Amino acid sequence: MECMVQDLSVARGGVPLLQGVGFSLVPGEALVLRAPNGAGKTTLLRCLAGLQPPLSGQVNLPEEGVAYASHADGIKTQLSVRENLRFWASVHGVADIGEALERFDLVGLQTRLAGHLSAGQKRRLGLARLLVTGRPLWLLDEPTVSLDTSAVALFGDVVRSHLAGGGMAIIATHIDLGLPEARVLELGAFKARADTMDTFDEAFL
Structure with missing residues (x-):
């Protein structure tokens, strides 16, 4: 490859x-x-x-x-942190989101609505999607x-x-x-x- x-x-x-x-x-x-x-x-x-x-x-x-992370965070503000990652994991056929939550320090935020996150927290959530693409x-x-x-x-x-x-x-x-x-x-x-x-x-x- x-x-x-x-x-x-x-x-x-x-x-x-x-x-x-x-x-x-x-x-x-x-x-x-x-x-x-x-x-x-x-x-x-x-x-x-x-x-x-x-x-x-x-x-x-x-x-x-290929997994592409642009300037935009690409998150759904009406969903929680956990729901956002589960959605993207399902799109890519990945079952486990635990590593993404842990590696981007999102475990304590997983039930919070993405729309209520700070700019930096939203960015971490957007980048955490990389770990559930399997790409x-x-x-x-x-x-x-x-x-x-x-x-x-x-x-x-x-x-x-x-x-x-x-x-x-x-x-x-x-x-x-x-x-x-x-x-x-x-x-x-x-x-x-x-x-x-x-x-x-x-x-x-």
Whole structure:
């Protein structure tokens, strides 16, 4: 099982952002994406998650093997913490939510309505869904938003455990998650050239 991206080009709102992106991951590896805001990190992750098509290139990921955590927490506010996790576990055919509750320090909050949680607690609940997907490749877009220092450390532990178990992760973040073994991909090297943008625009004239 390997993640392979070759010569990938992506656009947002009809404007090319990145071109020629390429990398590979094998089980146990993590890749950190770095770039200024607006440079294309989210667009790239959405493309890898299959939420939007690329302009060109190839994406080969584990079939039915991707879990995507975006800026949104993706929780149902009218359900309790436990009910939220049970819902997502049932979607992915997973029976046990105990580990997700424990690893994200949600045991004491499991009967509370998600809508009554703080921003940081909601974020922990949203990230806890990763542990009930059973999927090997995590795509994480600024996962530590709203988390305090202790919660960031907790999340770093979860990612390390995922990698140690043969999982993979691609993470857009400027925060140190304590993953010294993770490779860093500077997306600035793949910024779309002006001539590429001109050609793209002309196709719609």
